[in-house]
Amino acid sequence: MKGEVLKGYGFILPWLLGFILLTAGPMAYSLYLSFTASNLLSPPQWVGLENFQRMLFEDPLFYRSLLNTAIYAGLSVPLGLILSIGLALLLNAPVRGIGFFRTLFFFPSVTNMVAVAVLWMWIFNPEFGLLNAGLRMIGIEGPFWLQSDVWAKPALVLMSLWTVGGQMIIFLAALQGVPSDMLEAAALDGAGRRRRFFAVTLPLISPAILFNLIMGMIGAFQVFTQVFVMTGGVQPGSEGGPNNATLFIVLYIYKKAFQEFDMGYASAMSWALFVIILAMTSLAWRLSRHRVHYSSRT
Amino acid sequence: MRAFLQSFLRPTRLEPGASPGRGPAVVIRLVVTYLVLIALGGIFSVPAIWMISSSLHDLSGVFAQPFQWIPDPAQWENYRRAVSVLPFPRFLLNTIVITVPVMFATLVSSALVAYGFARFRFPGRDFLFAVCLATMMLPGQVTMIPLFIAFSHLGWIDTYLPLIVPSLFGSPFYIFLLRQFFLTIPVDSEEAAIIDGAGRLRIWWSIIMPQARPAMVTVLIFSFVGTWNDLFGPLIYINSPEKATLTLGLNLMKTQIMGSGIVEWNILMAASLLVLIPNILLFAFAQRHFVQGITMGGGRS
Numbered sequence: 029m030k031g032e033v034l035k036g037y038g039f040i041l042p043w044l045l046g047f048i049l050l051t052a053g054p055m056a057y058s059l060y061l062s063f064t065a066s067n068l069l070s071p072p073q074w075v076g077l078e079n080f081q082r083m084l085f086e087d088p089l090f091y092r093s094l095l096n097t098a099i100y101a102g103l104s105v106p107l108g109l110i111l112s113i114g115l116a117l118l119l120n121a122p123v124r125g126i127g128f129f130r131t132l133f134f135f136p137s138v139t140n141m142v143a144v145a146v147l148w149m150w151i152f153n154p155e156f157g158l159l160n161a162g163l164r165m166i167g168i169e170g171p172f173w174l175q176s177d178v179w180a181k182p183a184l185v186l187m188s189l190w191t192v193g194g195q196m197i198i199f200l201a202a203l204q205g206v207p208s209d210m211l212e213a214a215a216l217d218g219a220g221r222r223r224r225f226f227a228v229t230l231p232l233i234s235p236a237i238l239f240n241l242i243m244g245m246i247g248a249f250q251v252f253t254q255v256f257v258m259t260g261g262v263q264p265g266s267e268g269g270p271n272n273a274t275l276f277i278v279l280y281i282y283k284k285a286f287q288e289f290d291m292g293y294a295s296a297m298s299w300a301l302f303v304i305i306l307a308m309t310s311l312a313w314r315l316s317r318h319r320v321h322y323s324s325r326t
Numbered sequence: 327m328r329a330f331l332q333s334f335l336r337p338t339r340l341e342p343g344a345s346p347g348r349g350p351a352v353v354i355r356l357v358v359t360y361l362v363l364i365a366l367g368g369i370f371s372v373p374a375i376w377m378i379s380s381s382l383h384d385l386s387g388v389f390a391q392p393f394q395w396i397p398d399p400a401q402w403e404n405y406r407r408a409v410s411v412l413p414f415p416r417f418l419l420n421t422i423v424i425t426v427p428v429m430f431a432t433l434v435s436s437a438l439v440a441y442g443f444a445r446f447r448f449p450g451r452d453f454l455f456a457v458c459l460a461t462m463m464l465p466g467q468v469t470m471i472p473l474f475i476a477f478s479h480l481g482w483i484d485t486y487l488p489l490i491v492p493s494l495f496g497s498p499f500y501i502f503l504l505r506q507f508f509l510t511i512p513v514d515s516e517e518a519a520i521i522d523g524a525g526r527l528r529i530w531w532s533i534i535m536p537q538a539r540p541a542m543v544t545v546l547i548f549s550f551v552g553t554w555n556d557l558f559g560p561l562i563y564i565n566s567p568e569k570a571t572l573t574l575g576l577n578l579m580k581t582q583i584m585g586s587g588i589v590e591w592n593i594l595m596a597a598s599l600l601v602l603i604p605n606i607l608l609f610a611f612a613q614r615h616f617v618q619g620i621t622m623g624g625g626r627s
Contacts, residue, residue, distance in 0.1 A: 032446055035526050039442025042435040043458060046495025051461050054472035061471065068475065115366070121359050129363050131613060133370055138616055139605045140555040142573045143598035146580050147377050150591050156389050158376045190373065194620050201621040250465055253557045257577055278467055285471050286562050298467040305465055 062296035079296035093280040101248035104188040112192040116199035137193030145257035177273035202236035234320040252278045381595035408597040417575035428493040432549040435496040440504035462498045507541035544615045
């Protein structure tokens with residue numbers, strides 16, 4: 029069976045090489061870079077903990093970007109979960125023509141984010157945009173959205189709700205896995221609609237909720253494309269919105285690394301982001317251990 | 327999974343007895359369901375309708391108040407202008423030159439690795455598979471700076487190599503997806519072929535791959551969408567405007583038009599819609615593969 033072992037490794041060799049060359053090696057080098065001053069032109073200079081010191085004690089923009097990201101994630105993830113569960117429940121209704129509506133809600137989530145971002149810049153245009161024109165019809169003068177440091181983040185949250193289709197599909201698949209005999213039994217026992225949802229459906233789809241929560245948090249902390257496209261001015265380097273209101277952590281890392289070529293400092297921040305994401309994921313995992321129900325049925 | 331896919335587009339399974347009330351109550355529920363669906367569907371589709379309408383207005387029509395939903399006359403030449411502001415046909419070609427190799431390299435390399443994980447016993451296999459899955463959770467920001475430095479030492483900046491070469495090494499999500507699919511294929515025909523003396527590579531190519539066609543299509547579609555729409559990779563690796571992809575080109579055009587005095591939103595909307603056409607076509611013909619890929623990601627627990 030020795031040949032079997034060699035052949036097995038032979039087949040997984042592409043991934044194994046890729047793991048070493050494109051993941052593990054770069055991770056190790058990135059960790060090294062985070063202890064250096066590095067600008068691409070000259071070899072990295074070892075500076076010890078200086079980057080981390082600067083990040084934690086001297087750079088208010090680091091905290092600003094983390095806070096911006098946390099506010100965005102704190103708004104967009106729960107709202108997205110609620111909306112996508114609601115849509116999935118609605119789209120699980122056994123009515124004619126439901127396939128059309130599923131397509132309608134799903135499509136915005138699988139398109140080109142730059143095109144979507146350009147569309148929403150126009151929607152958020154304070155004077156002529158769709159949103160403020162709609163608000164004006166009901167007598168409200170809308171804010172300046174992307175140009176306002178208060179409303180720029182809520183604008184991005186609003187836009188993120190338009191692309192919850194992927195999460196909605198996962199919930200829809202989970203809902204269809206809820207056995208109808210269990211719902212019927214609960215109905216026979218006198219449980220009303222609301223009770224059946226909270227006592228039967230919700231526990232049974234809890235793995236999907238945990239999955240969407242974790243992936244949603246990770247995605248929200250790494251949001252880049254729409255922020256880069258929508259909140260930049262014309263000059264490169266002006267991305268990050270009015271008064272740094274939309275300077276999110278990945279955008280900040282990008283600017284440090286690829287506009288200022290401050291590779292050491294950017295590497296240190298990327299490790300901070302990695303640790304934060306890891307901590308959040310394991311926290312969500314741990315807190316949910318007793319609440320998430322894994323059934324043997326699918 | 328299969329049942330869900332089949333029920334996705336034409337699902338009219340009625341809940342047997344799940345609703346205790348019958349008669350008027352059922353009708354009212356049905357009406358309410360439709361009303362909510364139409365209202366929410368309206369809200370979700372208004373941005374897209376507005377985009378199409380804006381793209382067909384002339385400049386004064388775009389800024390007219392109140393906005394005319396049906397442009398009269400429709401300015402189809404906006405589309406011609408959109409492709410002439412920047413060399414979009416060139417961008418289209420560039421994007422194809424990147425996307426097609428990536429799609430097939432991703433498929434072949436991921437399928438080889440998936441077959442290795444699915445059909446061979448070797449020490450450390452389960453550990454390595456767990457490592458492979460774990461790397462899916464790794465934020466790309468940690469590796470992007472060293473990779474950029476490495477690729478610039480290789481002289482690959484402003485070429486398509488940093489965008490294409492990594493796809494030769496398989497991608498964890500597709501490896502996972504294909505492995506799960508391979509596990510559902512019975513081993514009988516492979517065993518017969520082994521007895522006949524066929525090599526494993528040949529078995530993989532001529533017995534396994536043809537049976538895995540649905541999973542292969544899902545992988546091709548997802549890697550197409552991921553590469554075609556990617557902004558970040560081209561943004562950091564491509565400097566010459568004439569080497570831009572459609573996505574990067576649209577962003578260049580946005581910057582250029584935003585920088586001029588009066589922003590021609592009609593032209594921007596027309597260009598955005600043109601960029602979206604491949605997405606729309608693909609989605610129209612392959613919606614079930616999108617659903618399959620997404621639920622495969624969420625369905626494992």
